[in-house]
Amino acid sequence: MTSWGRRPISVTLVFASLLILLLLLPHTVLMIFGGLLLAILLRSCGVAVGRLLSIGPGWGVAVCLVSGVLLLSAGGAAIAPAISEQVDELWRQVPETLDSLKSSVEEYAWGREALERASEVEVFSSASGGTATRAVSSIFGYAGSSVLLVFIALYGAFDPHTYKRGFLKLFAPSARPRAESVLSNSVQTLQSWLSAQLISMTVVGVLTGLGLWFIGIPLALVLGLIAGLLAFIPNLGPVLAATPGLLLAVPDGMNTVLMVLGVYLVVQTLESYIITPLVQKEKVSLPPLLVICSQLAFGSLFGIVGLALATPLTALGMQLVNDLYIDDYLEREHDTEERAAPIPVTDR
Template sequence: MNRWDSTPVIRFFGGRKTLFLLGILLMIGLNILVFSNVWFIFEPVAVFVKTVALPLILSVVVYYLLRPVINLLEKWKIKRIWGIVLTLLVLIGLITLVIVLIIPFLEKQLISLSEELPRYVVDLISSMDEWLKNSYFSAYYTNMFQDVDGMINQVPDYISSYATQTVEGITSIISTVTSVVVAIVTLPFILFYLLKDGHKLPGVMIRLFPPKARPEVSSVFKGIDHQLSAYIQGQIIVSFCIGVMMYIGFLIIGLDYALLLAAIASVTSVVPYLGPVIAITPALIISIVTSPFMVLKLVFVWTVVQLLEGKFISPQIMGKSLHIHPVTIIFVLLTAGHLFGIIGIILAIPGYAILKVFVSHFFHWFQRRYNRFAEEKDQYEMD
């Protein structure tokens, strides 16, 4: 028996492999220490990552949406390169159609809503003020808020002030718009090569690992691919269904800005649990100002859509492929939002799913090693 494997503890953790692993962890710690002191040397790398991140993320999302179409065309005996070109042309046509027909209408509704928003807020505060003054809590309310009318009159000034501050920060807005434009321009090129050679990428990366580790690494890649594919494809379809149902419901009840509010609900639905709360806020303000009966109709539409989405659409389209507990999702969203903002909230769930794949495979590997060690120990005791 090797001297490194002379004790049960060392043998349990892999013998010489344990010291090798500890050496790797030590080197990683030293690299982090060095990096924290000379981080400015790697600033160009950070700029490169920030520049590439957005178009790369968008390309991956669209890749998982279009990959089933490309594979289907390939089964129909259409060469992959021509299938990609045909799919991209159709996609560009659909985007152009949306920009020409829908975006101008949404822009008009957004401008109109931004102009009417101060009035909606003032009417909402006035209604609440009137109700509280005539309620059981009127005495407490009067003592706490003695100058509500003055506060109400200042609401438009507050909103105008914030609008002015937004205009003053036009430089940052231009920078953000520039990044988005660059991402959109580079998206077709990255997407083309992803669709053309993306299915070969896992095989190329697997060959970088030792032969004994390749089956385990291949399983990890397949797990990540399944998680991302199920989440992205399912979430986009579910969001589209929510937007359509909301639009139909808002049209039936006669709510103002139906298309804009439905589009907001569709976009925010990509954030589990928190998205619906964000989406219903502007619709709730408009309905409260309109009439109490409109609030009841809005609540009815919202409840029906959420029931249809939760009981029928999501289980059928997404199933339970991620296997993440709702409480875990909430904690992950809150933590990611605090650390990385809106981008963190959007990427929190797929990022957690990928991390879960790594952890689960590592746990299974550790479990197999433990079972093998237990069998070797039993055999050693019998001898």
């Protein structure tokens, strides 16, 4: 193995190993990526707090964690009764609304036929029992993965340099400066996406809660929280968030349903065409069609976890393509042609 060949071989081995891991253990890789994403968020907050208080980034991360726990505890103690009451009410009203909706559907022939076909499904069959068992196993599996995700985030946030140095050692010495630059650009891209996403989620939650409260919809606080959290999943998240609000509006008539639908549509329009473009300006620019295609692909391949992480993975992929393919390969076409051009022979 010659010295000039170590650089491309090392790069190929690193990316081939990551691809093999993604193919063999896709959910594990996605959970690790989710933990790293959370680690980047914690580290960014720690660095900002460290600069403000003139302390180290590690201490800044600790301050952020302690402050977050205290704020959540205090805020939870203050609003927990209201949220608990609203959640209980939501849990009670949704089945009643479904029963009311069922009664309305049964007034039509096509509705009765659809309900009869649905009732023919053997809910308590052995197959459904296996499905329930798998569902319970999945819940425990996701709970365990969430605990591991938290530990990945904590270790990555407190001491990222150790893991960065270990990752860079996988590359040949001549490739390490460029690998470090690409890694820094990737982290910066994810930081920008996270900051833009958090701002958008907050605005969506606040506007949805205020809009529903203004038109007199009960449980506006819980519905606003749901809308803000589900805004993490573009395109599909708003649809899922609007479902409980629309169900609660059904007993009050079609006018209320239309007003609730209008609130969600207005908030989603503001988020899609004003809030997100303004927040992501000069940070991360993702073509909407590419985001939708990536969500379909990752959702089909990896389920809800892939769907939730499709957008940051797309942003990271675009950054890697720009750094490694466009800048390092396509933009150097003229340099390669000049080196490969034959030296003209002159007559003496």
